[in-house]
Amino acid sequence: MERNRRHFIYMDHAATSFPKPREVIEGVAEGLRNFSANPGRSGHFLSLDASRTLFEARETVARLFGALDSRQVIFTRNVTEALNLAIYGVLEQGDHVVTTSMEHNSVMRPLRDLVSRGIIQLTVVPSSKEGVAEIAGLAEAVRPEQTKLIVVNHASNVTGTLVDLKLVSQIKGEALLLVDAAQSAGCVSIDLSSLDVDLLAFTGHKALLGPQGTGGLILKTGQEPVRPLIRGGTGSHSEFEAQPEFLPDKLESGTPNVAGFHGLAAGIGLIQEEGVEAVRDHEKRLTATLLEGLSQMDRVHIYGPRDPERQTAVVSINVDGMSSSEVGFQLDRNFDICVRTGLHCAPAAHRTIGSFPQGTVRISMGMSTTMGDVEEVLEALKWLVSH
Ligand SMILES: Cc1ncc(COP(=O)(O)O)c(C=O)c1O
Known part of the structure; x- marks a missing residue:
């Protein structure tokens, strides 16, 4: 009540x-009112409007984070889904993963699941009492040729402690660096063009001011070996029963939340106005x-x-x-x-x-x-x- x-x-x-x-609420309402046809699925003008709306939201996200190409922005329901996509999409039998003791369960639960099934080995590097990631400890934990993934959050959701992504990227070697930006996207500047972060996971409903049900994973080069978490209709290459190989369709299936991402774009617009x-x-x-x-x-x-x-x-x-x-x-x-x-x-x-x-x-x-x-x-x- x-x-x-x-x-x-x-x-x-x-x-x-x-x-x-207000702009976000109006953005969602406008999306529902005007752009609720199925994007990429039909040739009529309403479907094209929906496709354009989703494309503009993707471009807005790409600009905010300095992504190379908006096709490398994969929309998800939230950062949890983005992190699961990256973790289950990259890791294979025998891989080693390094993470910190400050991570959210959105990272720890998928990793612990893979450990419990004997698929990966995991090193959790202790952070200081202030929640600061120990860079030397992370560097020591990375195993050449075996560590496939390093996962760190950019800012802790418990203490707010920031991780220096430049320092982490310097010790990553051949491993892919996955960053959980749930707590920093929108309130701390993140520029992928000057950061060696391979996979950036964000959620739309926190500092990006968007509605719940929006988030995404950004691939730095688009060449990162990420397998889809789900497969299905994309509106593209419908003659084939195999999932398309190109982005974002490879990693995005099913009807997307067009109104939600239109609202998210409005939220990001407000942040960009302010800086x-x-x-x-x-x-x-x-x-x-x-x-x-x-x-x-x-x-x-x-x-x-x-x-x-x-x-x-x-x-x-x-x-x-x-x-x-x-x-x-x-x-x-x-x-x-x-x-x-x-x-x-x-x-x-x-x-x-x-x-x-x-x-x-x-x-x-x-x-x-x-x-x-x-x-x-x-x-x-x-x-x-x-x-
Ligand atoms: C650091 C961190 N990671 C992941 C999440 C999960 O976010 P979401 O529920 O939007 O997927 C949160 C949200 O509280 C968070 O703070």
Whole structure:
């Protein structure tokens, strides 16, 4: 049942951005209204309009991330599907994979599945207590001729800790580098033209401001050996029962979410108007204020780097003497503040930072968060720790 709230503060942008901008809502509505024919499937003008809409969304994504060619942007339902596509699509019997102890279950569960079936060997390199990937440890773990894939998240969904992708790419050798950009796409600049990242997985509904049900995998050269996760109708080469070999059709089957990707393009348009660097600066200022206020509260323990330069606008805390869920409940019930508590689908990350199994209270901010919101959260926490 909907609660009637005069005013609320949304601090759960790492889960999904909210509220969605008017332009995104209108983009989805316009997509449903005008472009809901099946793209690439028929020759009539409505189908062509839908194809053009999807193509424009693909171009918008390609431009944002500096992709070589928009055909190398594979649309998926979310980053989970993109990561599964990359992991199951690349790995074969006998391959070795290197990853970090800060990964989300969207990475760990597919990898653990392949390990449990005896298909791959996996090395999970410990990160520091602040969630910082140990580059020397990653370099040591890479086995020449056997390591097929290195998987790292660009920013942790638990502590916001950023990974230096340039450094990781320097140690990857012949392995493919797969980056989970769920927490960075849209709020940290990513330029594939100057980064040696082979596979970039993103989700549309977080800092890219798009609707849920949108995401993708970008192939740096288009030559990466990725097998399809699903096969089926593409509208192309219908005379053959074998999956087409060209992108994006090779890796994208079934009727796509045209309206959703039209809305995502509108979200990306807003970010480009503002500039990713400006979004990042705004979020750094919010993070600095939040960290400063939290550091003055005796009973509050802050996890992660505690440095806006080294993290996104995600801050995990615990309050002495209270469980994370109790803090979250009090913030919601008494102050109409939405945060996420618990393990955030990343148990390994909580083991790394020392908050397993109780988890943390995660305060995560976005483009629409104001300094006033941060101040209200600090006031609420001040009240909580003193009562
Ligand atoms: C680092 C990271 N990876 C993967 C995911 C999964 O995202 P989605 O549910 O959009 O697939 C998330 C979302 O919370 C995340 O933060």
